[in-house]
Amino acid sequence: MPKKRTPNETWYKNIRPIIWKRDNGRCVNCGMKVSLKNSHIDHIVSGLKSDNKFRNLRTLCVRCHVLRLDINHRGMIQSAIRKNLIPADWRNFVWEE
Template sequence: MPKKRLPTETWYKNIRPIIWKRDKGKCVRCSVEVSLKECHIDHIRSGVFANNKLSNLRTLCYKCHVLRADIKHRGMVQRALKKGVIPPNWRELIWEDVKS
């Protein structure tokens, strides 16, 4: 997560809709359509060097968010397994951003 979190109201009423609309209501990884309510807005670069600039945010579906190779997302794995969102062999499906 970025060092400084935006107020919840700003995040949900302003930032999320902007990113979701920009990404045409689809997961930028797998192209599945996701509702604004269900989408995950992900920080492309997270951690200490992260920021909340629109260029550092993207829309992901729950499954792609869980399977992203980011140690900060590991807490989501157990919940996703219980819900059947990801298969038992989820480790084989982990993805990383290609650095350019």
């Protein structure tokens, strides 16, 4: 049975602000200050094994989120290249824990 998604109201009004504040409004990978609106709250473990427990969530900037080594993030690559968020040689900048 597929997992149920957290309702948008709960995610945007409760979970995102808590994680962003916990991480001091900074990307936990590169340390860049990022607004709540522009932050990406990332699942450390993603996919079917994922959950929304706070220990599994972290704040990332858009660039670090796109460049994170996670097969579930591949759909973001082309859009990020078009928007000049990442370079065409993005593979040189991929990171993992």
